[in-house]
Amino acid sequence: MAGSHRGGQGATIYSVAELAGVSIASVSRVLQGSTAVSERTREKVLAAVEQLNYVPLSAARxxxxxxxxxxxxxxxxxxxxxxxxxxxxxxxxxxxxxxxxxxxxxxxxxxxxxxxxxxxxxxxxxxxxxxxxxxxxxxxxxxxxxxxxxxxxxxxxxxxxxxxENAHSAQEIAAHLIGHGRQRLLFVGDPGASPDVRDRYHGFVLAHEAAGRAAAEPARIAFRESDGTAFADELLSAGDRPDALVCANDELALAIMHRLQDRGLDVPGDVAIVGWDDVMTARYVRPGLTTVRQPxxxxxxxxxxxxxxxxxxxEPHEGLQVLPTSVVLRESCGCAPRATRHTDH
Missing domain, CATH: 3.40.50.2300 (Response regulator)
Known part of the structure; x- marks a missing residue:
């Protein structure tokens, strides 16, 4: 019965053949990429391989x-x-x-x-x-x-x-913007894209809760430069714009900042922008990009x-091994020039 088959280390070429209802030779031909099998046989073998999580014995050796x-x-x-x-x-x-x-x-x-x-x-x-x-x-x-x-x-x-580490640094950088007097913060990035971005948005929410505010829903966009540029164009046509953007990575932050500046907005005067990663470009643009450095x-x-x-x-370590991150303050958040400093965790 199919339910008796075990995956992982318990799976063999014999159990794959049994589950697929084909010969061992057919399984071998499929795994070797041979075209001398029917498409139906190939699909049955590959489905059995997937169900059993089978890794060929030669690889195990x-x-x-x-x-x-x-x-x-x-x-x-x-x-x-x-x-x-x-x-x-x-x-x-x-x-x-x-x-x-x-x-x-x-x-x-x-x-x-x-x-x-x-x-x-x-x-x-x-x-x-x-x-x-x-x-x-x-x-x-x-x-x-x-x-x-x-x-x-x-x-x-x-x-x-x-x-x-994500949540604590995200909370700190959002709280820093609130401390600059920013009232309408927006998180730019999709928390559903990865656990990292999910935790960054969580820190963003925590900063608002600590300040007695309700956090806005995130702007769920992808993380490429082109996505940042398109978002900036939408922002320019919006009636009630945010006065601070917490971007999920530097690529978004830099693309948005460049587009907004090209269209006449002042950063950080009209809108403060912060990022995440501390890529090399972040320290050379003007204003310098406030961000979070991760290793x-x-x-x-x-x-x-x-x-x-x-x-x-x-043996595998239990739980999640976490490396520290650090907030890097430059001018894009509203800090004075040459006020750059690091806050380590």
Whole structure:
């Protein structure tokens, strides 16, 4: 019966064949990418593989002897400075341990779960970014079959999870704007896109509650430069504009600030703008961008380090390992020039 099949380490090519109702040879041909099988057989085998969370035995043997000497890294995309810095930190640390890195981008994949399972056969372990682009069931599908480290995601039993602090710094930066006398703050970014942004909006709400205010609903937009520019255009035509924007990342903040300034608005006079990440550009624009510095390179390096330890036989850490962030005050929030300082957590 199908209900008797176990996934993960308990799954074998025999149980896949039994569940799919085909021969072992057919399963082998499908997994090797052969075209000498019917589409119906292929679909049945792949459905059984997915249900059982099956990783081919050859990959399991490779894990035992560390034959691959490669780590997999799954990211939503590579646009923007965040992903580049994360990848750099990950690759640098992996190389120190003698591992190569195989990169998989979620964007454009019709069946991400299948792509990730295929990647798992070529590497010793995987690190994945926690986001809406990489659903939780994809992460958990490898549970028990390959070491997994989740970056900037929620902790799950048996899955290593690391991230940067979000809520406290977001509360602090929003409270700072309220302290500047700003009355109509707006959070720009979609809290549903990732646990990181969800927690940043939570900190935004906490700052309002502490001030006896009700927080506005967020402006749920994506995090690319073009999305920030389009949002700024909408803002310019709005009747009752906010007087402060708390952006989910620097890419949005910089794009919005540039567009508003081009259209004659003063930052921070007409609208204060703050971001998140502290990318290099943030310190060179005028006004300098107030933001939150998070250790992106260190996150990538820690993910590779923990993956190396797991592949070497170490047990996963329980809960979420959190790296500190720090508020960086510049002029875009209303602070006087050269008042830049850091607030560490």
């Amino acid at each position: 490779s894990l035992a002897v560390r034959h691959h000497e490669a780590h997999g890294l799954v990211l939503p995309e590579l646009t923007g400075p965040y992903y580049a810095e994360l990848l750099l930190g990950f690759e640098t640390r992996a190389a120190e341990h003698g591992h190569s890195v195989v990169l998989l981008l979620a964007e454009g994949k019709k069946d991400l779960g299948r792509s990730v399972r295929q990647l798992a056969t070529r590497v010793d372990g995987l690190a994945m970014l926690g986001s809406a682009s990489i659903p939780e069931d994809v992460v958990m599908s490898l549970h028990g079959s390959k070491p997994v480290v989740l970056i900037a995601g929620d902790a799950h039993l048996g899955v290593e999870a690391i991230g940067a 992106v390179h260190e996150l990538g390096a820690l993910a590779a380090e923990r993956l190396h330890e797991r592949v070497s036989g170490g």
